[in-house]
Amino acid sequence: MKRRNLALRETEHWRPPALRDPTAFRRFGDLQLASIWNDLRPLLASETGAVLDVGCGEQPYRSLLTRAASYQGLDIAEAADRFGYARDDTLYVSGYPWPVGDASVDLALCTEVLEHVLEPSLLLSEVRRCLRPGGRLLMTVPFAARWHFVPYDYWRFTPSGITHLLREAGFADVRVFSRGNPVTVAAQKVIALIAPLGGMRIPLVPIAAAAAVVGHWSLHRDWGEDCLGYTVVATRPRVDAQPPVGT
Ligand SMILES: C[S@@+](CC[C@H](N)C(=O)[O-])C[C@H]1O[C@@H](n2cnc3c(N)ncnc32)[C@H](O)[C@@H]1O
DSSP: OOOOOOOGOOOOSSOOOOOOOOHHHHHHHHHHHHHHHHHHHHHTTOOOEEEEEEEEETTTTTGGSSSEEEEEEEEEHHHHHHOOOTTEEEEEEEEOOOOOOOEEEEEEEEEEGGOOSSOHHHHHHHHHEEEEEEEEEEEEEEESOOOTTTTOOOOOOOOOHHHHHHHHTTTTEEEEESSOHHHHHHHHHHHHGGGGGGGEEEEEHHHHHHHHHHHHHHEEEESSSSSSEEEEEEEEEEEEOOOOOTO
16 A cells, blocks of 8 residues: 655645534534534623634634624734635734734633644743733634644644643633543544535435434533543633742
8 A cells, every 4th residue: 555645745635614604504514613612602602801813714703702892803914825714804913922912802712723833832822911811711622633724734732731831821720621522523523524525425414414413412421531622711810920930
């Protein structure tokens, strides 16, 4: 068997349609999306302050906010070329620092971004700078997910890795929750095998639909060491930790 050298891979064979409007139909067939939506909905619905959506893409979760919150999407200048995302109301940036005031943000949202950032510590430190003391970061990262947006998908994070990165960046009260469990992962893999098949998938639609039903049911069970990804909440402390003596 001739094996592919993936170090040379520059593209992916299949990419799902851009995520602008997560309809109920799309959420039914995409467990990754559904699990993020379910986790963000109560937290965003109660937010009343300034929200910065870091790596916002098509801003898929903006509609979960009420008018009580103000919203600003931020993304990198390369978002259109690398990810196919371009929106007039997004602030596009190059490098750091971002043109966002110190301590001006109440909630930083960062969904499915960190795996695309070569130096995640730099991004987390910049998020912390923008947050007011006591402000929160609400982040999701994938765990069992295919290599996507190739080649701009660099990492998978574990709860221990995320916690380490966040504490190093000056966050406190780190909470990490799994989205789904091994059953959800199996269901999502069945759907992911069928979805890219185009017209050939029609006879397989009942299998994908059954997998989606089982997957949604499984999202209510918290067990195991495999999952679709993690939802993370962390706080910028009201009083920053003192640097170690001698530094
Ligand atoms: C998979 S998309 C996720 C988009 C959106 N947050 C969502 O949940 O659909 C990854 C996003 O991260 C952005 N991104 C990549 N590197 C970044 C960086 N260093 N800083 C901020 N955003 C970045 C990309 O431009 C892209 O919009």
